[in-house]
Amino acid sequence: MRKRKMLIALCIIIFVVVVIVIWFLIPYSPLRSEFLETVREKKRENVRYENEDVFTSSDFDRFPTAIRNYIERCGYLGTKKHNLVKMEYHDVDFMQGKDGPKLTIDYTQYDFAKQPDRLALIESSMFGVPFQGYDYYLDGKGGMKGVIAKAFTLFHQTGNEMDQACLATYLAECLFIPSALLENDIDMEVIDDFHIKATISFQGQTVSGIFAFNEQYEMTSFTTNDRAVVDADGTVTYVPWTAECIDYTLGEDGLRHPTKFRAVWNYPDGDFVYFNGLISQISYE
Numbered sequence: 001m002r003k004r005k006m007l008i009a010l011c012i013i014i015f016v017v018v019v020i021v022i023w024f025l026i027p028y029s030p031l032r033s034e035f036l037e038t039v040r041e042k043k044r045e046n047v048r049y050e051n052e053d054v055f056t057s058s059d060f061d062r063f064p065t066a067i068r069n070y071i072e073r074c075g076y077l078g079t080k081k082h083n084l085v086k087m088e089y090h091d092v093d094f095m096q097g098k099d100g101p102k103l104t105i106d107y108t109q110y111d112f113a114k115q116p117d118r119l120a121l122i123e124s125s126m127f128g129v130p131f132q133g134y135d136y137y138l139d140g141k142g143g144m145k146g147v148i149a150k151a152f153t154l155f156h157q158t159g160n161e162m163d164q165a166c167l168a169t170y171l172a173e174c175l176f177i178p179s180a181l182l183e184n185d186i187d188m189e190v191i192d193d194f195h196i197k198a199t200i201s202f203q204g205q206t207v208s209g210i211f212a213f214n215e216q217y218e219m220t221s222f223t224t225n226d227r228a229v230v231d232a233d234g235t236v237t238y239v240p241w242t243a244e245c246i247d248y249t250l251g252e253d254g255l256r257h258p259t260k261f262r263a264v265w266n267y268p269d270g271d272f273v274y275f276n277g278l279i280s281q282i283s284y285e
Helices: 002-025 030-045 065-073 160-176 179-183
Strands: 084-095 102-112 118-126 129-138 141-148 152-158 186-192 195-202 205-213 219-224 228-230 236-238 241-250 256-267 270-284
Touching (some): 030 102, 065 186, 065 205, 118 160, 160 195, 160 205, 160 219, 160 228, 160 241
Antiparallel strands (some): 241 256
8 A cells, every 4th residue: 555655656746747847848938928918019009100111311310410320320211110129139148146147048129119118038047947037118117027937936126216227228229229219208418429418208207328339330338327226135226337239240131230239237346247148130120
């Protein structure tokens, strides 16, 4: 009888292990489904331009010379005005805090033009267990959610600081989708020939940052003081944050894009690069 009970217990354990392995291996996950459904919803809501709508130089008359030169240099004039941009990264080095472990992640993001909506999905694993992250800024509300084993929420950060941080991230990326410059409340102030201060306001939040350009008028960085570090325990610290764009190249779409991207916290004791990856693909709709 005892042996029979042990055999039944062993079979149950094996069955549970097999179910867990299958659950980890199948592509479905609730968080990815939530992400994709929200993307579909926002695609329907954010249609602003049709195929015949193209960028002209007069669209950017009110912007500083550095912005106009960037638009021309990257080849946007005469091309279709976009409703969204999708950016994909693979095998990104991603650090979970200054003292945290390093993950290798895949990262997919959507930025919309009609209003500053932004969605991003992180996919990785920790010790063989799937880990996914979901960053979002929707209708003025931002958040960051982390889920392990497709089912257990590790954290879900929301609040005013997240709203502001997510809006600052959208501002940092708005030059990748110039339609956003035309649709949103973004003010530009000239600092010098190669530095522009940009300010965006939306749903009661206002954030600013400085775009830097090289002599070819490729945007090389964006730095802001309005993007807080929000730790998993909810601790909020304001540290300068920089997005760096590196190695522009001409894509198959005829547009010049950066091929490398780094996100950096500029701590007083030194820079901390927590996101460092190659841009695998940029596409527009």
